[in-house]
Amino acid sequence: MYKILTPLSQSDFERYYKTRWELLRKPWGQALDSEKDELENESIHRMVEVDNRIIAVGRLHYINKTTAQIRYMAVKQDYEKQGIAKAIYTDLEKEAYTNGIKLITLNSRELATGFYEKIGFTVTKKTNLLFNQIQHYEMQKKL
Numbered sequence: 001m002y003k004i005l006t007p008l009s010q011s012d013f014e015r016y017y018k019t020r021w022e023l024l025r026k027p028w029g030q031a032l033d034s035e036k037d038e039l040e041n042e043s044i045h046r047m048v049e050v051d052n053r054i055i056a057v058g059r060l061h062y063i064n065k066t067t068a069q070i071r072y073m074a075v076k077q078d079y080e081k082q083g084i085a086k087a088i089y090t091d092l093e094k095e096a097y098t099n100g101i102k103l104i105t106l107n108s109r110e111l112a113t114g115f116y117e118k119i120g121f122t123v124t125k126k127t128n129l130l131f132n133q134i135q136h137y138e139m140q141k142k143l
Contacts, residue, residue, distance in 0.1 A: 023074035058088040
């Protein structure tokens with residue numbers, strides 16, 4: 001069984017960021033710390049643990065009083081298609097809704113657009129090609 005947690009301690013955050021890097025940056029040769037941006041301290045972070053190992057991560061930050069963005073969502077391959085990404089998303093959506101958010105936006109990797117469509121997002125436009133390899137699409141969901 002897995003648990004959705006909020007990283008709280010410095011150790012939690014170190015493990016959380018390392019997992020984010022391993023899943024979202026390392027496979028494309030990106031440097032450690034490339035998994036972070038200037039919004040980390042004001043964002044809501046979630047991680048999923050199994051047997052004290054982080055297997056999934058996700059983040060929410062507020063753009064304004066009615067719009068938030070999901071970023072850095074990832075699940076380790078051995079745990080995909082088990083409802084874990086949906087559970088993290090649902091947790092972050094509840095947080096956003098509780099704080100008055102009416103619209104959630106995200107930039108999805110092409111392979112993940114089907115997942116996001118299943119949970120209510122729609123593609124609004126084709127966006128950037130990350131690392132010259134990974135096509136992204138802007139997606140939105142009204143709450």
